[in-house]
Amino acid sequence: MIRDFPLPDLGEGLTESEIVAWRVAVGDRVELNQIIADVETAKAVVELPSPFAGVVTALHAGEGETVNVGAPLFSCDTGEGGSGEGAPDDSAAARPVAPGAGAAPARDQGADDAPGPNLVGYGAGVESGPKRRARRTALAADLVPALPAETAPPVDDAASAPGAPPVAAAAPPSERPRSTPPVRKLAHDLGVDLAAVHGTGERGLITRADVEAAASARPTSEATMAPESTETGPQVGAAAVGDVRIPIRGVRKHTAAAMVASAFTAPHVTEFLTIDVTATMDLVRSLREDRAFAGHRVTPLAVVAKAVCLAARRTPDVNARWEESSQEIVQFASVNLGIAAATERGLVVPNVKAAERLTLIELADAIGELATTAREGRTRPADLTGGTLSITNVGVFGVDAGTPILNPGEAVILAMGAVRRQPWEHRGEIALREVMTLSLSFDHRLVDGQQAASFLTDVGAILRDPARALTMI
Template identity: 60%
Template sequence: MIQEFRLPDLGEGLPEAELVQWLVAEGDTVTLNQTIAEVETAKAVVELPSPHAGVVSKLHAQAGDVVAVGSVLIAFDLPGGNGTSEKAPSAEAPVGAPVEEKAEEKAQPNLVGYGAAPQSSGRPQRRARAAAASVSRSGADTAVLEAAPHDVLHATETVDVPLERPKSTPPVRKLAKDLGIDLGLVEPTGQGGIITRGDVEAYAERVGTSVQPTSAAEEPVETAPSSPAALAAGRERERRIPIRGVRKHTAEAMVRSAFTAPHVTTFLTVDVTATTELLASLKSDRSLEGHRIGILAVAAKAVCLALARTPELNSRWDEEHGEIVEFGYVNLGIAAATLRGLVVPNVRDADAMTLVELADAIGELAQTARSGKTSPAEMMGGTFSITNVGVFGVDAGTPILNPGEAGILALGAVRRQPWEHRGEIALRDVMTLALSFDHRLVDGEQGSRFLADVGAILREPGRAMLLR
C-alpha cells in the first residue's frame, strides 16, 4: 500500500519550508520516527521523523526546493498492502483537519511532538558504494576517491554498511552542493565531527572542483558590463540572492516591530572597570574552571535584577484583548549572529539563575545557534532581549525590539580610555549601553531608571547585593 506524506505545519504557523537535504533515498527501508529529511523554516532547521515504517517509494521534492505546507513530500510503500495508493489529506484542507477515510486508513500524522530518531536504527541502511556512484554523477574522476577519508574507501568494498550522515551546517551543505561534492567523502575537522566550510574547500582544492551555480535563480546577474578592475579581481558586478529562511523572517519581524511599537532609545556610558576586574578574578578561580563568565553574563544578571524593579520593561502589549501583560519571570533573549542570519533564542527563567548558571546557559545557547540547531521553540516566548554589538568592535547602536517584547539592551565594546575617577583622570574600562523600549508600555522615566540600575551594577557589581 502506497502512503503519501505531506509536509505538516511544524508548529510555527509558517506556510512553507525549504528542503535542506534528504537523509533517505528511494528504495531505503525506514523505521518509525527515523529522521528522513532536514527542512529549513523561517526560524530554524528542523529534522523530520518518519511517520511510517516501510520502504521509501518516491521523493516528491529535491534539496533546495521550497515546499508548501500540505504538499506531498514523500511516499512510502507500507507492508501488508496491495500496492494501491493511499493519499494523505488534500492540500486544500488545513493540515490536521478531519478527513474522511476508509476504516483501514490512518490520518496524516502530526509531527509536532515526535521524539528524536532512535540512535540504534535512526539512519537509513545505504550501500556504501552509493558514495562512489554519487562521485561519478558529479562528473569527478578517481581523484575524488583518492582524496576521501580512508574509512570511506574501505566502505566501498562492503555491502549494506550503515553510514552516519555527515554533520554540517546548511551553508556548508549548500557549498558542497554547488561544488558537486558528496559530504560523505569529506574528512571533518570541526568540533564534534562537524564538517566545516574549510574542510569542503580543502577537499575541493584536492580534487580540482570549481563552483558552478546550481540554478538560474542563483546565477550572478549583471546589469552593466563589468569594469576591467572588477574582471581582473574576478568579482561579479551584481548578484541576486533569494529572500528566504531566517533572512526573510528577520526582515518581516523587524518591519512589523518598527512600524507597530513606537521605539525610543536611550544611552548610558559606564565605567565597568570593577566588573572587568571581577571577571579576571573569577577566571583565575580554580573552582570555576570550565565556566566561561564574561561581560555578557554579568549584564544578563544585571538586567534580571533591574527588571524586578521596573516590571514595565518585562511586559507585552496585547492589542487583541486590550491588556498589558506583565511577566513574573524573565525569558531572556540573546541575539546571535549565525551563518543563517540573526536568531534570538532565549534563556528560560533567567531570573532564577545564578551568574554561573546564566553564563553556562548563554554559552550553550550560542554554541547551538552557531551549529544551526536552534529549535523554533527556543526562539519563542522571550520577554526581554540583549544584543552584544561590542563583540564586533561597535560602541553603540539603536536596536529594534524583538516583536512582542517591551525592551532590548545593546552592549557596546569595552574600551580602555581616559576617564574621570575619584577626582582624577585615569585609564578605565568604559562601555556604552543602549536601551530601546516600547513607548506604549514604558515611559521615559521608567526606561531611564532601568538603564541606570543596569549601569550601577556594571559600575559596582557589589551593588547587586543591595537589590531585590
C-alpha cells in the same frame, strides 16, 4: 503499499518549509522515526523523522526547494497489503510514538476529532480528507486580507500574453483563491491577481511558481515601464556582470518581516549610558581563573544578563507586552531573556526561560548553550518563542553603540557596546579605565523616559559595582 508523507505543520502557524538536506535517497530503506530530512522554517532548522518504515520510492522536492504544509514530501513502500496507493493504515507498526509513550491507540477513521499519530519532535499528525481542506480554506480566509483591487492587473492582460499559463475564472466575491499567506504577499508585491491564476499545487493550491509565472507572462504596460535614463549607473532590476542575487527566504525573510512590523508598530526611543565597567571585567577575569568554576565560561554578556534580570524586577514595566486586541498591558511574571545571535543563516534571538531564577554561573551556561546551538542551526522552535525582553551584544563587532529595533511584542532591547580602555575620572583623578556604552531601545507606548532611565541606570550601577547587586536581591 506506497504511502505519501505530507509535510507536517511544524508549529507557529508556518505554512511552508525549505528542504535543506535529504538524509535519504530513492531506494534506501528507512526505519520508523529515522531522520529523513532537514527542513528550514522561518526560524530554525528542524529534523524530520519518518512516520513509517519501508523503502523510499520518491522524493517530491529537491534540496533548496520550498514545500507547502500538507504537500507530499516523500513516498515510501511500507511492504504492507492494501487496496491501493495512499490508503490509510492505522497499524501500530506504522505509527511513530514519542520516546517512552508506548504504542499509540488505534484511530477511529469515523471520528473526525480523534487525534492523529504524533511524530517525534512535533505535534498531532496532519489531517486528511474534506475536513482538513475545509479547515485550511477557512483558516486562509480568516488570516489573509483580500488583495486590493487597485493593485491587480486586468485579467485580459494576463490571459492574452503569449505563453501565459492557464488562467481560471475570477472567484466569486465570497470566495478567495486557495493560497498561503507568503504566496498572497508575493502576489501583492508583484501586482498579480490571484483570481486570475491557475493553481498547480495540491488540490488547486496556488504556489510561488504559479505567481511568478503569471508575473513574468504579464506584458509590461507603458505606464509601468521605467523611462530611459542617460545615467551610466546600474538601473533597478538590470542585470550586470558580477551581480549576486540571493533569494529572500528562511531566517532572513522572517527577520525582515519582524523588524519592519516592529519598526512601524512600536514607537521606538533609545537612551544611552556610558559607564566604567572595570569592576565587572575584574570579576569576569577572576571567575575564569577560579578552579571552582572550571568548565564554566563567564562572560561580560552573562553579567549584563544578570544585571538586566535584577533591574527588571525593580522596573516591571520593561518586562511587558502591549496587547492591542484586548487593550491591555501584560506584565510578565518571569523574564524570558532573548540573546541575539548572529549565525550564517541570519540573526536569531533564542531566549533563556525564567532567567531571573538562575545564578550567574547557570545563566552563563544557558547563554553559551543557546549560542552554540544557534550557530549550528539546531535551535529548537520553542527556544525562539515566548521572549519578554532581549539583549544584543554589538560590542563583539567593535561597535560602541546603536539603536536596536525591538523584537515584536517586547518592550525593551538592550545593546552592549565594546569595552574600551580610555581615560576616565576615577576617585577624583584621571585614570585608564574599561568603559562601555549601553543603548536601551524601548516601546514608548509601554515605557516612559523615566522608567527606561531607572532601568538603564540600575543595570549600569550593577556593572559599575557588581557588589551592588546584593542590594537588589
